[in-house]
Amino acid sequence: MNKQTPIFVIARIGYIAKGLVYFMVGLLTMQTAIGMGGETSDATDAFREFINQPFGSVLLIGIIAGLIAHAIWRMVQAIKDPENRGSSGKVKFMRAIDFIVGCIYISMSYAAWQILQGLNTPDGDETTEVWVERILELPFGSWLIMIAAGLLLIGGLYQFYSSWYATFESSFSEKSMNEKEMGILRWLGRIGVAAWGLVYCMMAFLFYRASVTFDAEEAGGLSEALSSLRDQPYGIWVLGITAGGLMVYGIYLFVLSYYHKVFDEGFDASS
Template sequence: MATGALRGPDLRHVAHAGREAGRSGVVVAARVGYAARAAVYAVIGVLALMLAAGHGGRTTDTHGAVVEVARQPFGSVLLVLLGVGLLAFAVWRFVQAVLDVEGKGRSGKALVTRLVFAGSGVIHASLAMFAFNLLRGHAHRGRGTQGMTAELMSKPFGQVLVGAVGVVVIGFAVQQFMQAAQGKMLEKLSLTGLAARRRTWVERISKAGVAARAVVFLLVGVFFIQAAIQADPGEAGGLGEALGTLAAQPFGPWLLGLVAAGLVAYAVYQLLVARYRHIATP
């Protein structure tokens, strides 16, 4: 045997160490990713709160939140951290989708869930690339919701497809409302050991955050259905447009402020997930 050659037990030890390193990498990616999502929603919520309170601010979406981060002191450093975090979250979503680390299975419902994970991975990877391109001075926001709606509407049965997207988004919003009402988002959090009072606040913040995000998705779904009915892509809108619609209603500042506070709560919930969620590994 050549000097330094690995024996069977050594190979098994190396393989085991590699698997452990991979599992640790998945856990780190997930926790860093959830923290990055928290930062994005915190920026969106705080800007909307400022607008509702009459202290500047604006309604914006996830891309606008990344741009706002770039405008801050040490913006380049913050962009790198945010981009890495969003890319880490994309990796975690792909692990959930492809490796099925959470044991969803292969039923119809499970495959849909895993497809949603994959779609979320693509969205967050795209947002990470936007952050990195912004750092290089070559950022491009793409077609936006209305541009994508126009392209979809140009396809055969385009109006039906746009309407179907609206129905799916509304269905997701309803599912989020149900999760908030039943507290299901807390099931994967390891809260054992927390004092009762602190646990109560974790539950309240989590439920408020998920419910507020559901309101925004509900409006986005309605926008898609309006676009389909009127055959007008201009009726479609994303997160920023949904917040703007709230601001334009009677008692708009109060409505906007309430939902904006909820989005900040959602950001806190994402931080709680980063800290307390049980991360399944391959």
Template sequence: METLARFGYAAKGFVYGAIGILALLAAFSAGGETTDTTGVLHAIAAQPFGKVLLALIAFGLVGYVIWRFVQAINDPQDEGTDAKGIFTRLGHIFSGLTYTGVAVNAGLLAIGSGKASSGGGSSKQDWTAMVMQQPFGRWLVGLAGALAIGLGCWRLYQAYKTKFRKKLNLSELSSQQQDWLVNISRIGIAARGVVFIAVGFFILQAAHQYNPDKVKGLDGILLTFAQQPFGKIFLGLTAAGLVAYAIYLLVQARYQRIKTS
């Protein structure tokens, strides 16, 4: 279980690193693009040995998904059953469900199937439209937006307080190396928080205007950032933050204290 979890963190880190690097290249007009997890999987598939790499990513993400469900159900890290613990464990379930889709897409592309989803943004809009058609659907969409903003703010708080450091075993590193990794991780966690807040803002807009087309995935968020005044600077900073987040995930893969029972 520990091996699967570490491989899972590494696979997720690789995906976010690729997204960040492509966005950085786009910010510097060097041939990159703003994309999300689905888009970057298609980009990897087009590279030499891309299908082999996708198979490894799919396997790693399956490990990540299993680990998230173990965290939610068995609670090996003693999150507890108070409000904070329940919220955290529900977050593990949501994360597991989300990356189940990414793992399936990676696997389908690895075996050369044309059935893999071609875009995350339209899928989110379709789901939003379906929910809006239900009783109280608009309120449910609005609640999802508020939760996304809340999660983003929580990420910013985590980056500020650096409590995540207690879950890392960095004893074999020098104090300077530890500080470097912690500070890079803080930047990455904060960048992820900013993205969550932006996603939540657009979900709230969709609920307010009764327009599911307002919902944006990661690719849409990055493109929106790029279209603002000084957009290339903003996109570059966000992309660098996503690369930092990828480094944080790799740090977790290597140094996270993983308790499995």
């Protein structure tokens, strides 16, 4: 296969849509951090912002298509491993994560579709609280939430590790980039991935708090995690830096949609 095949077109559209969503989340949150009003945001809030723009319905339809495209791409990564990451236990685990992420983006596209239809759509925090409440009602439910908090913390620490060592650059197409372009994309990735590290760690703290208090309202998704960052010492600065990092992450995804190595090198679909 080559970069002109349908799956690669789908993958590129997906990266662009994902980048646009998280750039908007960062932008809305930045407005909160610098005192321009509003609250911290998540993907659902970004969808609502898109629909309020000129030609918003057309824009949101494009976003929905892009999120579905990204979901398909992540599932292809899980099943076919187009990046040839190998067959180690770590890689198998990452491929399982890819499949789960694909399912998450299908869910996000459905939420965007509901907003397009004018339906009342719960935001990420509300959805998270509902699921945490259901889990807390189970035997050993608080321990399950504690485990989820631990996994989120591990995810956050891994984001910092990935940011420091730029492990994500294995996805870059070296033959399509010069050293300067590689350096710029590497730093975009480092900043964006580090911002996600902060978000994941704060989400871990929220889940931990929910587990020890048996209160689902203590948990939360992206928006609540960002809001909690604001409540910390020097919180406005931390929130502003994180919001900027999410915007940079969106830009990183835009650029990666062109410079991802697999789009140039292809892979054998029959493998």
